[in-house]
Amino acid sequence: MNDTVESSGKRPGDPAYNFGYLDEQTKRMIRRGLLKAVAIPGYQVPFGSREMPLPCGWGTGGIQVTAAIIGPQDRLKVIDQGADDTTNAVSIRRFFARVTEVETTEETSAATIIQTRHRIPEADLRDDQVIVYQVPVPEPLRQLEPREAECRKIHAWSEYGIMHVGLYEDVARWGEIARTYDYPVMVNTRYLAAPSPIPKFDNPKMTGMAALQLFGAGREKRLYAIPPYTEVTSLDFEDHPFTVQRWGESCGLCGAGDSFLDEVILDDQGERLFVCSDSDHCRKRREEGHRGALAGHEEIRALEQADPA
């Protein structure tokens, strides 16, 4: 993670190349921002976001954070919606393979840096790993308070009472807190933060996590962080406590009953498959011999054999 100081980042005979795509000054600027973010857990640090070779909304913030911390010894895993073989994950992984030549992996336990969109891996992360979140809207107050200056004051003085207005509306209308993703959290009992659009299923994994959690929002030009072993609590009411969603089903391929499931429609006869969204977790379980109800199904075999790009 920190070997770029030794190498200048240049490659002999190729003046256009710099390790990790960004120039060294930019990387330093982002690292300074990250240090501040780690020092003040949950606080949004502004940074000079750069143009990246992909559009905003595709993970420009996460890519810049990864590019700033990656070193030649790192092993990178990129996931999108939990899977390694989705468009966003494949293209970002290929990008870093090309601009850093570091080893990439699909295995959660083998990675040192995991860049993610919309999920936290099912497997527990270790203290030698870093998870980088791609964040579209870093400001959790945005929907209730459109004024940026007012948002800063609310953060500065911890006047977070209005966040419960949205939760109240949910309970009044649906009888429960209906928000299922980007569920606001208090970090270290001080700063309110948006956990990026991960399902609230993953919120409990954030508290006390051994890995360092870094968040990058490219369009909004904000960095924030949750240091290892930090308390993260999801907002709720005393009489409507925070709960995560549960499925009546278990994974059709590996039989897991405790993972986050995606619903896949198989045909036009109403045939459906519930499958782990974390593809590495699912594959590992199948290798260990776990079998779900639909593991032998014809279409599923075709899906299983399809080669991820």
Place this chain on the structure above:
Amino acid sequence: MTEGPLLRVDGLGHRFGRVVACDDIAFELFPGEVLGVVGESGSGKTTLLNCLAGRLQPTTGQVLYDMRATGLSDVYGLSEPERRLLMRTDWGFVTQNPRDALRMDISAGGNVGERLMVNGARNYGAIRNGATDWLERVELDTSRIDDRPATFSGGMQQRLQIAKTLVVQPRLVFMDEPTGGLDVSVQARLLDLLRGLVGDLGLSAIIVTHDLAVVRLLADRLMVMRHGQAVEQGLTDQVLDDPHHAYTQLLVSSVLQP
């Protein structure tokens, strides 16, 4: 109850560049007292109210408020978070246009409950009961608690705003033309309601209006403003029935008699 004033204003003035909006205003407001401020359009009423309510730093003078902890203290000497805390716990502000104070995309119950949640309420049942109770007190149909204010009439929105303001039981309420823009019969009901609430809760209030009928009904004392200056102050009946200043005489005599 303390014997001293709740609010004391000394030599208060505010100017926008060369324009003097209000100048050398001084008065005291005691607990449970309602002060009316009348004057023609452009006489500095609203600027005065904003200065009093901590929304606009006055150019000169002081606004002293009887804080629960520290007694009479300068509102503008407080740090901003302290002033904001004061504004959301001890004070209320009713605007002329309820759409400025309400969240139009949040249900009526959520609007009233917001003030409770901002002050730390975290029990849904208690917030809901508080909101229902206050909707009843301002005579809104409690079955509409989950409807958005956008579906309410102007008079209902104004009553909702009053519920939202009073739910935290403030000691001092500022009202800027609370009945402006409402038709006469709705105005009458609203005034009746306000008079009842102010009496029941022992609130102090400062009501800015250009409508003499409003202050006649609600205010104990009256201040008449013209060109940014308080030209006459006194008990409401006294000022209205026996106006001394020429401008007050003009104001009183220009009210239409049906």
